[in-house]
Amino acid sequence: MDLIDKEARYRTLIDLGIALSAERNHNRLMEKILLGAKEMANADGGTLYLTDEGGEHLRFEIMRNDSLGIAMGGTTGQPIPFPPVRLHDEAGQPNHNNVASHCALTAATVTIADAYHVDRFDFSGTKAFDARTGYRSQSFLTVPLRNYEGTVIGVLQLINARDGAGVVIEFGAEVVPLIEALASQAAVALDNQKLIEAQKTLFKSFISVIAGAIDAKSPYTGGHCHRVPTLTLMLARAACAAETGPFADFRLDEDEWYELEVAAGLHDCGKVTTPEYIVDKATKLETIYNRIHEVRMRFELCKREAEIACLEGLLAGAEPAEVLTARRDATLAELDADFAFLAECNIGGEAMAPERIARLERIAARTWTRTLDDRLGLSIDELRRRPEPPVPPPAVEPLLSDRPWHLIPHETPVDVARYEAEGITLRPLEYRYNLGEVYNLAIARGTLTAEDRFKINDHIVQTILMLKALPFPRTLSRVADWAGGHHEKMDGTGYPRGLTRAEMAVPARMMAIADIFEALTAADRPYKKPKTLSESLRIMSFMAKDRHIDPDLWRLFLESGVWRAYAEANLRPEQIDAVDVESLLGRRDG
Numbered sequence: 001m002d003l004i005d006k007e008a009r010y011r012t013l014i015d016l017g018i019a020l021s022a023e024r025n026h027n028r029l030m031e032k033i034l035l036g037a038k039e040m041a042n043a044d045g046g047t048l049y050l051t052d053e054g055g056e057h058l059r060f061e062i063m064r065n066d067s068l069g070i071a072m073g074g075t076t077g078q079p080i081p082f083p084p085v086r087l088h089d090e091a092g093q094p095n096h097n098n099v100a101s102h103c104a105l106t107a108a109t110v111t112i113a114d115a116y117h118v119d120r121f122d123f124s125g126t127k128a129f130d131a132r133t134g135y136r137s138q139s140f141l142t143v144p145l146r147n148y149e150g151t152v153i154g155v156l157q158l159i160n161a162r163d164g165a166g167v168v169i170e171f172g173a174e175v176v177p178l179i180e181a182l183a184s185q186a187a188v189a190l191d192n193q194k195l196i197e198a199q200k201t202l203f204k205s206f207i208s209v210i211a212g213a214i215d216a217k218s219p220y221t222g223g224h225c226h227r228v229p230t231l232t233l234m235l236a237r238a239a240c241a242a243e244t245g246p247f248a249d250f251r252l253d254e255d256e257w258y259e260l261e262v263a264a265g266l267h268d269c270g271k272v273t274t275p276e277y278i279v280d281k282a283t284k285l286e287t288i289y290n291r292i293h294e295v296r297m298r299f300e301l302c303k304r305e306a307e308i309a310c311l312e313g314l315l316a317g318a319e320p321a322e323v324l325t326a327r328r329d330a331t332l333a334e335l336d337a338d339f340a341f342l343a344e345c346n347i348g349g350e351a352m353a354p355e356r357i358a359r360l361e362r363i364a365a366r367t368w369t370r371t372l373d374d375r376l377g378l379s380i381d382e383l384r385r386r387p388e389p390p391v392p393p394p395a396v397e398p399l400l401s402d403r404p405w406h407l408i409p410h411e412t413p414v415d416v417a418r419y420e421a422e423g424i425t426l427r428p429l430e431y432r433y434n435l436g437e438v439y440n441l442a443i444a445r446g447t448l449t450a451e452d453r454f455k456i457n458d459h460i461v462q463t464i465l466m467l468k469a470l471p472f473p474r475t476l477s478r479v480a481d482w483a484g485g486h487h488e489k490m491d492g493t494g495y496p497r498g499l500t501r502a503e504m505a506v507p508a509r510m511m512a513i514a515d516i517f518e519a520l521t522a523a524d525r526p527y528k529k530p531k532t533l534s535e536s537l538r539i540m541s542f543m544a545k546d547r548h549i550d551p552d553l554w555r556l557f558l559e560s561g562v563w564r565a566y567a568e569a570n571l572r573p574e575q576i577d578a579v580d581v582e583s584l585l586g587r588r589d590g
Helices: 003-022 026-041 099-106 124-133 176-217 224-241 254-265 269-273 292-316 321-347 354-365 380-384 416-421 437-441 450-468 479-483 506-521 533-545 551-560 562-570
Strands: 043-051 057-065 070-073 110-112 140-146 152-162 367-370 395-398
Touching (some): 026 043, 026 176, 057 099, 140 176, 152 176, 224 506, 254 506, 269 450, 450 479, 506 562
Antiparallel strands (some): 057 070, 367 395
16 A cells, blocks of 8 residues: 555544544434545445344445445435345344344454355345446445444445556455444444434433423413424424525524423423412412312301301390391391302402402401311421410401411522522512412402412523523533523513513524413413414514514514414314414504
8 A cells, every 4th residue: 555545544534533523413424434434445335234223133324336326325315225134034043144244243344355256145136236237346345333332333334446547456454454443433423423312312301201290280281391392493493494584594503403492391390399289270269279168168157156146046035036037047148148259259250349359358357156276187387387375266266367377488598699690580579378368369360369470480480490400511501591581571571580682592582482372372271261363363463562572583473374383283173263464464454
């Protein structure tokens, strides 16, 4: 081998080693391995096989032949029409008839000067191929690809080495070690790629499990953690496909796509800290159960007391029977009406106007008589919240009350310094929960107290803190910020950081649109009926005008038809109605 050729081959080997270690695309890696080997050996053709998951077959990955102009597999997209090579026959015996399978089974390099003069291996298939194409397969070099464990993960086979004049020659002894060295580097690169892909697959599966667990916590949010990523990626693809407008230059590389996929999949991971009864809080008095049952029982006791007072009066004969029964009937009717009012308040369907609050307070002041010790059967935590001396029975108590023990303190002191370090402006309230009966029934709208609302909003804070605590690699360094921004608003009035549009990354703004659209159209919420497509889009158009969501992304969302594709795949048929996109875009009066 000429000294210059030798130096060139070594330089090629070094350059290939560097390139292989940096390449993460599987198909491009396959091509670099095979084309690099062909160049080093000056081979006319070659094939790269990889073992399948079961380790029982060699699968054709890529084929090249310069003389015949064959380019299959790899980045060509051209499928290879040959079946995998079996490593064992049906009886379980090793297949040493095929040179590639023999190489894989023995982990030994095989050089053949002329396939037509070898009885050791079956080249009938090769000869048939030559007969069809007019080609002449002569010299072969078959090298195993062994990983760091010594396991053969593939086979590299080169065909027809050529001299400087283009004449087919045997693969020389000086070339074989170089191809073996390349095969070793290739095996390491392939193994590293497999390990990286396996880690990604594992992490994606973990994300899916976490999302499924969060959705499973509540039957009312089932699917949210899976649907939002789907919609986010749909919008991202539309932005990448845009050739004009604000997103004409927007692109995501392979790492950024994966980063967005991870961020979207974990956008609500903080919900693992949100109690189910708050997520599902369908009535104002609901905690682990609906406490309206306790209130109803007190009313039942008041009604019994009215009956007993009437009967005792009749026995005493101090007042006429008609006066006593009329008083009883009036009291029972009033109790029935008051309980019906409280039950209506508990549902949270009607705003609590001042006159309703006044009636609630009047009802709360009514008394009943407790004849049992109210500290019996309490947990240690409940007793700790009731340090004052007990009131022994019989005790006259209000029908509804806000007691000191209804105020639930934070389990651990809030780490305000950490909130500030992360730029989080959302702040916890004084108490973790307030279970006061009057306090809850007086909720102005809906069923959530300020403490409940904070706990729900706090899921995004917990998402950020949880994701910040993970040792993400550099390529995933923005996951926490992208995932933690989907409740921010373009005008800076969102939470938890109060970011403006300019302070938010495009992927975070995409996720905000996806989150809102999914929530509006979701058919699994306890507090509302699913909105139709036109209603949801109209609401979000107002949000875009009010700078709550990104107007440019919203326009892209409408023009690209992402909303339609998502609706057809995820909404109920009755939700999909006619939509006037031109009107929503402001091109025609609605």
